[in-house]
Amino acid sequence: MLDAKERFRRRLGNLEDRFFDMIPKSLAFKPMVNVKDFINKFILSEKTIEVATLRNNIAALKELEDLMELTKDKITELKAILAKNEDIIAKEREIKTNEILIKKAELEAKKLDFEELERSQERYRQNLVSEQAKETALNSSLQNERDRLTSLQVALGQNETAQLIKETKFRIQLLDQDKRHTEDSLRKLKNMLEIVADALSLLNKFEVYILSKDELLKLGSADEDNEAKTETIYSLNKELKSLLDGYTSDKVRQKDLHDNYKARKIKLENEIKDLLNKKLTYPDSTTKLLTAIQQEFLNQGIRSEPRIFSNLLEITDPAWQNAVEGYLNTQRFYLIVEPQYYQKALEVYNRIKKDVHTVGLVNTNKLDTNQDADVASLAYVIKSDNRWARAYAVYLLNRVIRCEDVQRLKEHKVGMTVDCMLYQNHAVRKIDERVYRTPFIGAQAFEVQHKNKQAELKGINEEIRVAEENLTVFGQIIDKLERCKIDVIQENINAPMQFKDLNERIKHERFELEKAKNDPSIIELQMQIEECQGVVNRIQQEHDKTKESIGIFKNKLEGISAQMNELQLLISFLGNNFKLLCDEDLELAELGRNKFIEQLKTKAPAIIVQNFKPLKVGLDNKKNELSGELIKLQLSYCSKYDCDLGLGYQQILEYVQEHHKLVSADIIKYEGDLEKAKENCHLEFRESFLARLRENIEDAKLEFKNLNSALRNVYYGEDSYKFELTHNKKKESIYQMITSRNNEMGQNLWSQSFEEDYKEEMEDLFAKLTAYDDKGEKVLVEYTDYRSYLDYDIIVEQKDGTIQRFSKIYGEKSGGETQTPYYVAIAASFVQLYKLGDTIRIIMFDEAFDKMDDNRIGSMMDFLNSQNFQIILATPPSKLEVIGEKVDTILMAMREGANSIIEEYNL
Numbered sequence: 001m002l003d004a005k006e007r008f009r010r011r012l013g014n015l016e017d018r019f020f021d022m023i024p025k026s027l028a029f030k031p032m033v034n035v036k037d038f039i040n041k042f043i044l045s046e047k048t049i050e051v052a053t054l055r056n057n058i059a060a061l062k063e064l065e066d067l068m069e070l071t072k073d074k075i076t077e078l079k080a081i082l083a084k085n086e087d088i089i090a091k092e093r094e095i096k097t098n099e100i101l102i103k104k105a106e107l108e109a110k111k112l113d114f115e116e117l118e119r120s121q122e123r124y125r126q127n128l129v130s131e132q133a134k135e136t137a138l139n140s141s142l143q144n145e146r147d148r149l150t151s152l153q154v155a156l157g158q159n160e161t162a163q164l165i166k167e168t169k170f171r172i173q174l175l176d177q178d179k180r181h182t183e184d185s186l187r188k189l190k191n192m193l194e195i196v197a198d199a200l201s202l203l204n205k206f207e208v209y210i211l212s213k214d215e216l217l218k219l220g221s222a223d224e225d226n227e228a229k230t231e232t233i234y235s236l237n238k239e240l241k242s243l244l245d246g247y248t249s250d251k252v253r254q255k256d257l258h259d260n261y262k263a264r265k266i267k268l269e270n271e272i273k274d275l276l277n278k279k280l281t282y283p284d285s286t287t288k289l290l291t292a293i294q295q296e297f298l299n300q301g302i303r304s305e306p307r308i309f310s311n312l313l314e315i316t317d318p319a320w321q322n323a324v325e326g327y328l329n330t331q332r333f334y335l336i337v338e339p340q341y342y343q344k345a346l347e348v349y350n351r352i353k354k355d356v357h358t359v360g361l362v363n364t365n366k367l368d369t370n371q372d373a374d375v376a377s378l379a380y381v382i383k384s385d386n387r388w389a390r391a392y393a394v395y396l397l398n399r400v401i402r403c404e405d406v407q408r409l410k411e412h413k414v415g416m417t418v419d420c421m422l423y424q425n426h427a428v429r430k431i432d433e434r435v436y437r438t439p440f441i442g443a444q445a446f447e448v449q450h451k452n453k454q455a456e457l458k459g460i461n462e463e464i465r466v467a468e469e470n471l472t473v474f475g476q477i478i479d480k481l482e483r484c485k486i487d488v489i490q491e492n493i494n495a496p497m498q499f500k501d502l503n504e505r506i507k508h509e510r511f512e513l514e515k516a517k518n519d520p521s522i523i524e525l526q527m528q529i530e531e532c533q534g535v536v537n538r539i540q541q542e543h544d545k546t547k548e549s550i551g552i553f554k555n556k557l558e559g560i561s562a563q564m565n566e567l568q569l570l571i572s573f574l575g576n577n578f579k580l581l582c583d584e585d586l587e588l589a590e591l592g593r594n595k596f597i598e599q600l601k602t603k604a605p606a607i608i609v610q611n612f613k614p615l616k617v618g619l620d621n622k623k624n625e626l627s628g629e630l631i632k633l634q635l636s637y638c639s640k641y642d643c644d645l646g647l648g649y650q651q652i653l654e655y656v657q658e659h660h661k662l663v664s665a666d667i668i669k670y671e672g673d674l675e676k677a678k679e680n681c682h683l684e685f686r687e688s689f690l691a692r693l694r695e696n697i698e699d700a701k702l703e704f705k706n707l708n709s710a711l712r713n714v715y716y717g718e719d720s721y722k723f724e725l726t727h728n729k730k731k732e733s734i735y736q737m738i739t740s741r742n743n744e745m746g747q748n749l750w751s752q753s754f755e756e757d758y759k760e761e762m763e764d765l766f767a768k769l770t771a772y773d774d775k776g777e778k779v780l781v782e783y784t785d786y787r788s789y790l791d792y793d794i795i796v797e798q799k800d801g802t803i804q805r806f807s808k809i810y811g812e813k814s815g816g817e818t819q820t821p822y823y824v825a826i827a828a829s830f831v832q833l834y835k836l837g838d839t840i841r842i843i844m845f846d847e848a849f850d851k852m853d854d855n856r857i858g859s860m861m862d863f864l865n866s867q868n869f870q871i872i873l874a875t876p877p878s879k880l881e882v883i884g885e886k887v888d889t890i891l892m893a894m895r896e897g898a899n900s901i902i903e904e905y906n907l
Contacts, residue, residue: 013839018045022833026826027846035807039723039792043707043825044700049692049784057681064674071667072303077637078659082277084630085652091623093588098619100581100592101599102612107574108596109605114567121560128553131546138543145539149532168513172506179502185495186220192488193220196236199480203243206473210239219489222496229493237486244481251474258467261460266587268457275450276653278660280440282308285356286333289349293335296348304341309334309362310440311664312389317381318444319418320402324378325439326420326431327400332440334360336388367391374398378416385669387676443664685762689784693738696786701725703832704792710831711824715799716859721824722795724805728788735789737761794821819851823860831867844872854882861886880905 009015025041147169197216203209211232218224219232271281282290286308293306310332315321325332337345342365349361369391373379379397384390401412409415409423416422420431438452439445582589599608631647634655638644645654704725711721727735737758765783782788794806806821827843834841843864849857857879864871865886875883884890884905892905 012842013834013837015839016833019833021045022826022829023842023844026830026844035792035794036790038822039825040787043829044703044787047692047696047786049689049696049786051689051784054681054684054689057677057684061674061677061681064670064677068667068670068674071662071670074637074641075659075662075667077633077640078655078662081630081633081637081655082652082659084626084633085649085655088623088626088630088649091619091626093585093591095616095619095623096581096585096588097592097595098612098615100578100589101595102609102616103574103578103581104592104596105599105605105608105612107571107578108600109609110567110571110574112605114564114571117560117564117567121557121564124553124556124560128550128557131549131553135543135546135550138539138546142536142539142543145532145536149536168509172509172513175502175506175509179499179506182495182499182502185492186499188488189492189495190220192485192492193217195480196240196484196486196489199240199477199484202477202480206477208243211236219493220496222500233486233490233493240481240484240486244478247474247477247481251471251478254467254470254474258464258471261464261467262586265457265460265464268453268460269585270587272450272453272457275446275453277656278446278664280311280445280449282333282440283330283359285359286335288352289356289359289361290335292352293337293345293348296344297341300344302341302344304338305667306335306337306341306345307386307389307668308332309336309389309392310445312336312384312386312668313393313441314383315381315442316383320378320381321439321441321444322420322436323402323416323418324382324397325436325441327378327416327422328396328441329431329435330358331360331396334362334392336362336364336386336392338388339365362388362392364388364392367395371395371398374401376401378402385665385672387672690738693784693786693789697739697789700786700790706832706835707825707828710828714859714863716820716824716863717853717855718798719820720797720799721821722797723825724793724795726791726793728791731789733758733761734765734783737765738789794825796821819849820856820860823849823852827860827864827867827869830869834867834869840870841868842870842872844874846874848873848875849879849883850876857882858886 005020009017009019012019151166151169193216197213200210200213200216215232216236219229274281290306290308297304297306310328315324335345342361342363345361349356367388369387371391371394373382373394377398378400379394380402382390382393382397384393399414401415403409403412403415403417403423406417406421406428409417409421409428412423414422414424420433420436422429422431439448582592596608599611603611627649630649630652634645634647634651637655638647645651645658704723708722711723714720727739740758796804796806796809798804823845826845830841830843833839849860852860861871861883871887873883873887880890890905892903894901894903
């Protein structure tokens with residue numbers, strides 16, 4: 001059948017295929033009720049657009065979009081879980097801070113108790129000293145009275161002896177006063193010598209030698225030469241001052257080191273926490289710019305995530321990890337955004353450029369995503385699911401050739417060895433190990449960084465321990481050196497010799513006194529002896545009472561001393577516990593201390609303990625409440641996505657790893673797949689659908705243009721006809737998209753402006769093309785038929801210039817007036833069909849011009865004859881007179897019974 005049709009087509013003049021549609025249309029005349037239906041049926045041919053591939057592409061795109069949305073939903077829910085865990089961590093920090101505050105307050109409260117005991121001890125000690133002084137005075141008085149009694153007894157027999165005794169006693173009294181002063185100086189000297197000896201003993205432990213203990217104790221001897229003592233004191237004073245200055249400077253330097261170590265420890269601990277949560281620590285500028293772009297995208301409703309370049313890369317050969325990290329250096333921390341959002345990201349960067357520097361924003365519009373990695377280059381060992389990151393890695397690393405040894409480097413413009421020897425610009429250099437020691441590329445970067453930072457933390461802890469030991473030692477030495485008052489030694493250096501001399505003089509006087517007391521020459525003093533005996537008895541009673549008070553005060557002091565010892569042990573225990581608690585988290589320790597200092601401004605430590613201890617229960621309850629909420633979120637996630645990641649904050653690492661996997665791997669891969677699917681879908685949509693629709697619409701416009709050209713200046717009676725083509729108002733937005741200037745071959749249809757202009761129309765059309773419900777096929781046929789986007793009418797123009805539209809006057813005109821446009825359209829269509837080449841130019845009408853008046857029939861026949869058509873008409877006898885004059889041959893068809901007779905007829 002097809003072969004026969006093709007032979008007919010060639011034999012009749014290489015006609016277009018639509019010839020076979022036009023002939024049946026001209027024979028099947030029906031009144032033209034609706035211009036659009038008529039034109040769609042008789043003028044414009046149906047043109048099928050194949051959309052199966054497009055539908056499959058759209059379905060695949062929708063599936064990927066759903067997967068992307070599912071992944072984003074997962075990430076959102078995981079973020080909520082991780083955020084809830086952060087709330088728990090924050091509450092734990094608050095609990096620990098509160099605990100540190102309480103422990104500090106308890107410690108300080110006990111210290112205050114200890115200070116109160118010290119004050120009590122000092123009061124009792126002063127009372128004891130007072131009573132002891134009183135006892136000493138009473139002892140002296142008692143002794144004096146006893147001596148007086150003895151003197152009276154001795155002087156009984158002789159007055160001269162009494163006088164001698166009196167004078168001797170007076171001299172002894174003066175000597176005793178001098179001796180007491182000398183004893184005080186001697187005590188000060190010995191105490192200070194003991195303090196200095198203690199300091200020298202400590203220094204000896206650290207191999208610092210000034211004087212031996214024996215040499216030092218000679219300063220307290222009465223037999224040592226004063227000149228030698230003076231020389232020793234001068235030398236000792238000079239050495240101790242020098243050591244004090246030196247150790248004070250060392251302590252300041254050590255304190256600075258200790259503070260730096262602690263600050264580094266806090267930073268390391270936070271970085272390790274981030275690593276456990278799958279967060280790498282990037283340069284501040286990178287983080288600031290990333291956050292600013294994310295916020296701007298969020299504000300504008302852009303669902304695209306800016307990413308750090310290194311986060312998107314994997315290294316396939318671990319041997320080249322250091323080389324890649326070292327060569328990229330700070331370029332690892334550049335930011336990657338989708339091309340259509342580069343300009344917005346650039347505006348953000350320009351806005352905050354005073355606060356950030358060094359970090360790069362990659363212009364992904366300029367990247368060639370089709371360029372392959374050279375197998376010999378560093379780019380070959382890089383892979384990425386993000387095509388922009390992969391393209392940028394190829395752009396940067398494709399020129400860097402991997403070399404087995406340093407001798408091969410000079411063979412290439414840019415070369416690199418596995419141990420980071422770089423040859424570039426005709427010079428070779430070793431990349432600083434500090435650049436690549438901390439990796440940022442690939443999944444193993446977390447493990448390596450975690451291992452490195454743990455090792456670094458261990459080293460920092462050791463440095464802190466050593467620094468604290470040194471600070472303790474320096475503090476002890478400085479404390480002991482500061483207590484060494486050499487001027488006290490200088491002031492009392494003569495006390496030993498003076499004490500020795502006074503003792504010898506007193507001994508001599510007492511010897512003389514004893515001689516006088518043994519003289520029995522005084523008898524008249526008997527009465528005085530009795531009186532003196534009474535005084536002695538009274539003083540003895542008072543002395544006994546004083547000794548009793550001294551015993552009481554000593555017992556009190558012993559009790560306080562025991563309490564102080566117990567309290568000192570408790571303070572030491574609390575202090576050690578507090579230190580251990582603080583060492584667990586230095587940052588929280590600082591917060592707890594600061595909070596305590598703030599509270600201490602208005603409250604005593606004991607009151608602080610009393611106020612804050614009850615808060616612990618509330619904080620624990622809140623933490624438990626948050627833990628319950630976390631478990632609910634985890635249960636919801638596991639149930640919704642059919643997984644088992646565990647429950648509770650103890651299992652949070654599973655969720656951290658799941659979030660990291662989705663963010664750093666899955667969603668990046670899905671983004672790449674989705675971008676590729678979009679391109680495939682958009683390409684098919686452009687080339688196989690929109691372009692074809694546009695082409696068909698343009699063909700229809702051209703056909704109407706040619707049709708109107710053939711009808712120009714041809715009148716049928718008083719009327720001429722012109723066909724009007726417009727777009728379907730109900731599909732105006734889609735029509736505007738189809739006929740957009742961007743919808744042309746060679747144009748980037750999916751530019752940002754086009755997508756923004758027609759986003760809703762594209763989504764609407766995609767939905768209609770992929771509908772698979774009961775009405776789906778009907779909708780598909782409608783929206784793939786270019787004629788559904790068009791509207792038509794016939795303009796009727798009379799010779800007087802009056803214009804009317806056929807759609808407005810249909811039903812008001814006679815049958816002939818409504819038939820004429822039909823024949824005009826059919827005739828004009830045949831004119832276009834036969835306009836090229838030597839063709840059969842045949843045209844056939846059945847029951848032609850049935851309701852047209854003679855004038856219109858004559859005009860129509862004249863038009864048809866003017867086009868050199870081979871006209872075959874079937875018409876009733878009533879039209880024979882008018883039509884017969886316009887044709888070459890008339891055949892009369894007559895029926896007789898079951899037979900038909902054909903005869904030629906002449907007018």
